[in-house]
Amino acid sequence: MALIVLLFAVLGSGLWIGLSLLAVALVGMELFTSRPVGDSMVLTIWGSTSSWTLTALPLFLWMGEILFRSKLSDDMFKGLAPWLDRLPGRLLHTNVVGCTIFAAISGSSAATCATIGKITLPELQKRGYPDDIAVGTLAGAGTLGLLIPPSIIMIVYGVAANVSIAKLFLAGVIPGLLLAALFMGYIVVWALLHKDQVPAADAAMSFGQKIHASRHLIPVVSLIALVLGGIYSGIATATEAAALGVGGALLLAKMEGSLDWARFKDGLTAACRVYCMIGLILAGAAFLTLAMGFIGLPRHLAEFIGALQLSPFALMLLLVVFFIVLGCFLDGISMVVLTIAVLLPTVEAAGFDLIWFGVFIVLVVEMAQITPPVGFNLFVLQGLTKRDVTWIARTAWPLFVLMMAAVMLTYFVPDVVLWLPRQMQA
Template identity: 60%
Template sequence: MDISLFAPLLGVVLLVSLALGLWVSVSLAACALFAMYFVTPPSGPVLVTTVWGAANSWDLTALPMFIWMGEILFRSKLSENMFAGLSPWMRNLPGRLFHVNIIGCGIFAAVSGSSAATTATIGKMSLPELLKRGYDERLAIGTLAGSGTLGLLIPPSIILIVYGAATEQSIARLFIAGVLPGAMLCILFMGYVMAWSFLNHEKMPEADPAVPFVERLVATRGLLPIIVLIVGVIGSIYAGLASPTEAAAVGVLLSLSLSWWYGTLTKASFTDALLGATRTSCMIAFILAGAAMLTVAMGFTGIPRELAGWIGSMNLSPYALLAALTLFFIVLGCFLDGISVVVLTTSVILPMVEAAGLDLIWFGIYLVLVVEMSQITPPVGFNLFVLQAMTGRNIFQIARMALPFFLIMILAVVLIVAFPGLATWLPQTMLSN
């Protein structure tokens, strides 16, 4: 069959499968079987060995451990201690306690790796407190929706592990590469909040009484456990003392210890965290298996090669290619979650990226930045669902509240394209040997 006709037909099969409500993994597998049947002779062993190869990856063993770590911390008193430790230091900044949402999400992202878990954990503590003190509800929800996406970028990021396994890139390098862009995004969010507070000072509540410096230091003790956890997990990777998989195991042990210290480690909480991690890990594993089948099927059809050749014949500059990809990922992110977007598009996009001479570590950070937007775009934005359940607001109302942060993420993409060193300098410096 002519590739130019078959490629759109394959897209229709995938879209119909998703529209019928099939799991993403089943839709990907159905698309792969359709391609293999109509383009090449049926080859069951190839698909079976491909699925096994996708699952039999040492890099992926870190995935369920980091997910379990986040589930344990979600059920601890971490967010309460973070709010108590951060809020005294934020009172003098323009925007005051709004910054607790941003910095709190950034800190929890460094031990969670999940966007939805970050939003839920920080939101369940900070949102009622902010509303009780008279802070603007729209910005309170917006900062949570936007900052919660940091769970995808700041290491240990689950989606960076998936990207690293799919593209055979170093997960340690990807983790290190995500640090500066994550910090940049936090600064941009905080800058917006400061500007908003200057322009809308009448919507800000009365300032709280000043907190003496000594009391602030005492309150900061609540942050020490999470600092120990971050140093134990991320620091061991950066120092070369542990691989991401080993660091994930350390993180689980430290998380269990923290939960025990807080008095929240019970049989029920342990079981709930383990089951939650199992469900999420299985979902990701099935998606990766379906994506692996589709990848090998696409290889047999020759679509990636033809598509890369077509893009190459257009003589697009790297900037034009990235602009087109950004628009493509934003649209796709409206209908699929971040992990699905990454595993679905990797096999098709990478030949073009490599042909354009783009660094694959840098591209991984760019991709995660763009995919972050899918967490706050309706109708399939996980952070929107979390906040809808938390506030009772309509999902489209929450999306409007998150719109400024969506635009800030676009600015972050522009900055990382204009200054690629934001993603490449740190891993090159720290792992130059």
């Protein structure tokens, strides 16, 4: 208990999360075990950061940074807008569809939210769409960057739980598309109830003109096909597909004339900076997990939860509350690496499939992304809109409820998650 209190105290002090985890683990090992601390720390940090599977992480980060700095994201809006202008809610749907597409080439919630937000929010504001619905739908849809493959957090979970990353990616496809459909359904309902707040449609375009405008989507769709096609066809591992994605993103950016030395350097620097942050968190969490293992905390926690004699459904609800509360203090990756080793024995004993549990965690972490005070998407949107975080959180509340509905659906109909991975086994 003392370690948990110390951890939250150190995290609340503002110290970097990775260093906080390392410090608490160091104190725990020193005070409560007789193990050699130095050797344990070195071996654990090396083991947690030298995994070949983890190599996909910086590559996907770099791919997202290249696209973030290119014209491909602007082209995506041009290609989508003509097809969405006749739906109830009109161009509000560009938030959801744009995030869904960009999520399939980014892997990051923050990158997805920032990139699509920079494109759609000025356009929607200029055309007279209400700020609250525009920002709220973007806050929710931006979280799809975590769920729709390739997903950075799924790679982290796959390494931590020792499950197939390719199967995890497959498992995220249907829930991701389902969530996008729920978000678009919410926009339709809102638009039908607030017809006076929806601006008039642009000039009508013929089918041929829409097809011509769709040419802007070809580069993005091609890159998605390259990355995901390589993984699902078995031609490439997740790491090799990430390398293909980086090469494809560099080639597309060069072909369209938006790749110069300054952008190349900025993209590479930003990807390295983010990965170093994630790597430090992974190292700290791995050492803290080891320390907690030596102290016996995972066993005690599992025994405590087991003593509650919860049904699988009650356990699932408890974990939802647990992760949402944890999300008030930690980012998604920290939540996963810090808790997985502790929770896996309990989860397996309850009969949960580890692939299903990976998608469940991502869905709940998505909810935490729009939960104050440490909702990453809220911070991203605050930077874009200069609005108060609590206002942004209120606009995203209906999307939070829809995510909870998606969690319930995946629990009662697990094939929503597991059907595609089973096809891979077949």
